[in-house]
Amino acid sequence: MIECYITDRSSLASDDELLEAVSRNLAHGIQWIQIREKTIPARALMNLVRRALALPNPARTKILVNSRMDVALAAGAAGLHLPAGSIAPKCYRAIAPPGFLIGVSCHNLEEVRTAETEGADYVVFGPVFAPVSKTSDLIPRGMDGLNGLGEAARSVRIPVLALGGVTRDNAVTCLEAGAAGVAGISMFQTC
DSSP: OEEEEEOOGGGSSOHHHHHHHHHHHHHHTOSEEEEOOTTSOHHHHHHHHHHHHTSOOTTOOEEEEESOHHHHHHHTOSEEEEOTTOSOHHHHGGGSOTTOEEEEEESSHHHHHHHHHTTOSEEEEOOSSOOSSSOOSSOOOOSSSTTSHHHHHHTOSSOEEEOSSOOTTTHHHHHHTTOSEEEESHHHHTO
């Protein structure tokens, strides 16, 4: 199972507190950490990513940067995570080093299939349930049905991670529906 901690410094008191949460997750051996700090300037984001990369990382957790390929490359991150509707992942491949992960956030079956066709290594799909850490205008997709998690996971060969309202209690249900793992803020930030 892939676990992905998505950072959210707005719910914490400081960057140091965010780095403490990153450090805890690194120590627990989580597979991926997505630095998703949309509101800070590039220089501050670069500093934050470099500080995260400098932390002890016994399990070789992959640090991914949200939206900013320039920062991801310059800092030496392991990958890039793109919001839905972004430039196609294959457009970034020419400048990405070997093994560099590129993922995409998806909210319906069409976006999941497009992400795979356009070269994504994985997708984060949701919201599966009502989000815990933020409000969303998107209707929860649930497990079944045309735009449900199960159908999304079955429709592609790349890993699909469940996002939105995922907790330790319902994560197993996501895996049973076909998800390769789970992503989230709340379940990892306060671990």
